[in-house]
Amino acid sequence: MSGKHLPKEIAAAGQICRRCRAAEAFLVVRTEPLCRDCFIKYVHTKVIKRMESFRVRFSAVDQSRKLLLPVSFGVSSLTLLHVLDQHLSKQKERTGRTGFELQLLFVDTSSVERASPEPQLVSLLKGQFPDHSCTSVFLSSIFEDESTDSEADFREYLPAVAQADAQPPSAEQRLEHLMKSLPSATARSDVMSVLRTRLIAKIAEEKGCEGILWGDCTTRLAEKTLAETAKGRGFSLPWQVIDGDSPYGIAFNYPLRDLLKKELTAYADMANPPFSSLIHRSPGSGQLSVSSKHTTIDDLMKQYFESVEENYPSIVANVVRTTSKLQAPPSQRTDQFCRLCNMPVTNGKFGIHGWGGDQQDSTDALPELSGNGLCYGCARSLPQVTAL
Structure with missing residues (x-):
């Protein structure tokens, strides 16, 4: 370009x-x-500085450290993959081994999201990055877990699927029914994101990974900061935008946190070997729907910060730097966790009660939303019938 x-x-x-x-x-x-x-070099340096703890000298010769990299086929996750692929190649040339190995994962949401990436992109990804194991799973597979752990199981809060016969509903049917039952575009986007995160963390644990490398850049982290706050999940920001341990029992890392999205876009246009053909650009991306009914909080925040970063990148960076100063409260054995997003909920403040601000005045009319095992944000996203 x-x-x-x-x-x-x-x-x-x-x-x-x-x-x-x-x-x-x-x-x-x-x-x-x-x-x-x-x-x-500027882009590579920003990323590699965030990977210092995974240098070769910190890894045993006979032990391979595994990190999971979820690929959404957006410019951010593909840029992260491209940079780390070249970094690992150079490590191997210099020392004969690498400090870690990448496990790639694509979560297919095509059954409930029309603008999802095409499945053939996974084959192209494997062809361009053959040195890394790549797995593709459907989002609905989150419902295939037969675990009966009452503390972790969220499925009891989801709407039942009506069946004409005695056969239990399939995972695909349960996911589709759930999405159709949600009251708004924001709720659908929110729940889908939460389920995707849960599934990624679950697979990372199954594969023996010690961390997840999220492709969230400065712009995306700023978007998430305001969006999660607006959705009533601001208390969870220390685990959602900061490097370190997460409530899922696995470390979250954000190696692109010092790079703006426009910088990643410029990098994708000049990278060698090129990977721009892998980037999925959904129709109408970057444009808000003419109907507010189909516009989500995430869409609004995305449009806002992508416009701000063009002329005022320091504002975007300041949002992320300020959020990075937040500290998660000390973990206690008595901590309770939201059944859906798995974020710690202190002092038993579940549902609307305790987190709704002025809305607490009306909680007497909605007693079923209190003490239901869901945090304030998730109680607002799920339909009332599912929160019983």
């Missing part, structure tokens, strides 16, 4: 790279003109 096709905010025609002082700048990164090579 030539400089003339770049947005005017990052075009750098006629300037000299501020780092190497030799080549013509290709784009301006947060006021700093960079050439192609220095920009690629």
Whole structure:
């Protein structure tokens, strides 16, 4: 992609790279003109600095450290995969081994999401990154677990599927029925995201991974900060946007947290070998629906921050830096967890009661939403019948 096709905010025609002082700048990164090579190095450095604890010297020769990388076929997760693939290749060239190995995972939501990536992209991904194990699973497989652990099982809160015969409903039918029962586009998006996270964490544990590498960049983390707060799950931010242990019993890591989405988009256009053909661009992406009925909180936050980062990237970065200062409360054995999102709920403040602010005045009219094992955010997303 030539400089003339770049947005005017990052075009750098006629300037000299501020780092190497030799080549013509290709784009301006947060006021700093960079050439192609220095920009690629800039992206790699930002990512690898976040992977310091997984260097070769910290791994045993006879022990392979596994990390799960969920691939959504968006520019962020593919950029992360591309950077780490090249990093591991260089590690192997220098030392004969790597500090960790990647397990790739794609969660197929095509049964309940029309704009989901095409299945053939998985085959293309395996062909371009053959050194990494890649697994594809359907989102509905979250319902196939036969575990009866009452503390972890969320399925008792989901609506029953009407059946014409005695055969139990399939996992696909349960997922489809659940999505149709949800009251709004925001609720469907929220529950689908929660189920996807639960499934990814479950598979990471089954594969013996010690952590999950999420492809959330600065822009995405800022979006999530405001979106989760608006949905009533602000208390969970220390586990959703910060590196470290999670309530799922596995570490969450965000290696792209210092990079803006527009920087990842520019990287994808110049990466070698190229991977832009793998990026899934859903129809109408970046545009809000003309009907508010089909617009989600996540859509609003995405549009807002992607527009802000063009001219005011420091605002986006400040949101993430401020959120990063949050600290999770000390874990206690008496902590209770939301049955759906698995986030700790302190002092038994389940449902609307305890987290609804001024809405607490009306909780007497909705006693069924109190003490139901769901946090405030999940109680608002699930239909009332499922929260009984």
